[in-house]
Amino acid sequence: MTRRAVNILLALLPAATFAFSHTSPIVAWSSHSSNALSSASHTKFAHTTAPALAELLLHSNDICEHDAVVLIDHAGLHASDLRTLSPSCALAQSISSAPASLQIPYIPNAAANPFLDLSGPLARRCRARGIRYSPTDAPVDFSDVHGKHVVVIEMPALEDGEVGASRRSSMAAHVSWLSSELSKIADAFPNHLVIYSGSAPLLAARQEAPSSTFDAALAPDDSSMPTGGILKRYQLLTPGLIFALLLTLFVLLPIIFVGVSALASIQSPLTNEIPKGFSADEKKMQ
Numbered sequence: 001m002t003r004r005a006v007n008i009l010l011a012l013l014p015a016a017t018f019a020f021s022h023t024s025p026i027v028a029w030s031s032h033s034s035n036a037l038s039s040a041s042h043t044k045f046a047h048t049t050a051p052a053l054a055e056l057l058l059h060s061n062d063i064c065e066h067d068a069v070v071l072i073d074h075a076g077l078h079a080s081d082l083r084t085l086s087p088s089c090a091l092a093q094s095i096s097s098a099p100a101s102l103q104i105p106y107i108p109n110a111a112a113n114p115f116l117d118l119s120g121p122l123a124r125r126c127r128a129r130g131i132r133y134s135p136t137d138a139p140v141d142f143s144d145v146h147g148k149h150v151v152v153i154e155m156p157a158l159e160d161g162e163v164g165a166s167r168r169s170s171m172a173a174h175v176s177w178l179s180s181e182l183s184k185i186a187d188a189f190p191n192h193l194v195i196y197s198g199s200a201p202l203l204a205a206r207q208e209a210p211s212s213t214f215d216a217a218l219a220p221d222d223s224s225m226p227t228g229g230i231l232k233r234y235q236l237l238t239p240g241l242i243f244a245l246l247l248t249l250f251v252l253l254p255i256i257f258v259g260v261s262a263l264a265s266i267q268s269p270l271t272n273e274i275p276k277g278f279s280a281d282e283k284k285m286q
Contacts, residue, residue, distance in 0.1 A: 022108060022109050022200070023078070023079070023105075023106040023107055023108055023109060024050075024077055024078065024079075024106075024107055024109055024197065024198025024199055024200070025077065025078070025079040025082055025103070025104060025105045025106070025107070025197070025198055026050070026053060026102075026103075026104045026107050026195070026196070026197045026198075027082070027095060027101070027102070027103050027104075027195075027196045027197075028040075028057065028101065028102040028103075028193070028194065028195045028196070029094065029095050029098035029100065029101040029102070029193075029194055030066065030098060030099065030100045030101075030191075030192065030193040030194070031098065031099070031186065031190060031191055031192050031193075032066075032099055032100075032191050033099050033100050034062065034066075034099075034100040034193060035060060035061070035062045036056075036057050036060030036062060036063055036193070037057075037100040037101065037102045037193075038100060039056075039060070040053070040056055040057055040102050041102050048104075048107065049107070049108060049110065050107050050108065050109070050110045050113075050114050050115075050197070050199075051110055051114040053104070053107065053114075054114035054115045054117075054118055055114075055118075057115075057195065058115065058118045058122050063122070063126070063193070064125065064126035064128075064148070065191070066148075066189075066191050066192055066193045067148055067149070067189035067190065067191045067192055068128075068148065068149045068150070068151055068185060068188075068189035068191075068192040068193070069122065069126075069128075069149075069150050069151070069192070069193050069195070070151045070153065070182070070185055070192060070193065070194040070195070071115045071116060071119055071150070071151070071152045071153070071195050071197075072153045072155065072178065072194065072195065072196040072197065073113045073115070073116050073152070073153070073154050073155065073197060073198075073199055074155040074157075074158070074174070074196065074197070074198050074199070075155070075156075075157035075158070075198070075199050075200065075201045076157045076158035076159060076160060076198065076199075076200075076201040077155075077158055077197075077198030077199075078158075078198065079105035079106060081158065081167070081171045082105075084168050084171060085171070085172075085175060089175060089176075089179065090179035090182075090183065091175050091178065091179045091182070094179075094182065094194075107197075109198075109199060109200040110199065110200070111200070112199070113197060113199040115195055115197055116152060116154075119132075119150050119152050122150055123150040126148050126150070127148065128147065128148035128149050128150045129145075129147060129148070129149050129150070130149070130150045130151075130152070131149060131150070131151045131152065132151075132152040132154070133152075133153065133154075134153065134154040134155070134156070135155065135156060135174075135177050136156075140181075142184050142185055142187070142188035142189075143188065145188050145189075149189065151185060153178070153181065155174055155178065156174065157201045158170060158171065158174075158201070159201070160201065182194065
């Protein structure tokens, strides 16, 4: 029974360590009630993929009723990045106060963002104008726009190797710019739907120099880095590592200790002592 429990724990260890790797969150909200979000909220997402969810949301019957559909692609985004945001920031308040919202923290990454792939067919189906830009492009003026729009915003990629205070600072800078853009879009399109999704960082994005126009202007200097030891600058103890340490210290090591002690306590029932009264000469004469 003990060996079976150990085998189960060992089988679950890789799953627990990598359960949330290669996943991205998908957050959607609308300024008005949305049948697309309401129907999607009742779907079980245990085995849902990003392309299937994109088909479900963007092929809804009432998707074209919105004045604008905003699709945000943030390469390298993880659910932990959203949890580090302050509840008082504009993005968090927009989501919490939205009449309809949908939040899925862990969706397996696809080769490409499926929402961006469906933006063109969505614009043609809704007879909407398509706008695509990123923070490094020229600002888009939404003050004098008319008709329906499909807006695609491509955020700079968050590097996988960037952790701790540096990653939180980059995320805060990205969200600050994104909140400003969403505020302008909300003023121009009162009835809008926003789908904010992460994706796997492209190879080109990973090889890109970190001193781009957007990141260089908003990157924190060394004075903003926390002072102290390495534990204050970097996140060394991840949930997977903590689980592995606890399993080793409190399950594997006690089992090994008990097994070695049990083996050491085994005694042979046979002894080599000569019985009392035994005579080798008498034994030979018989």
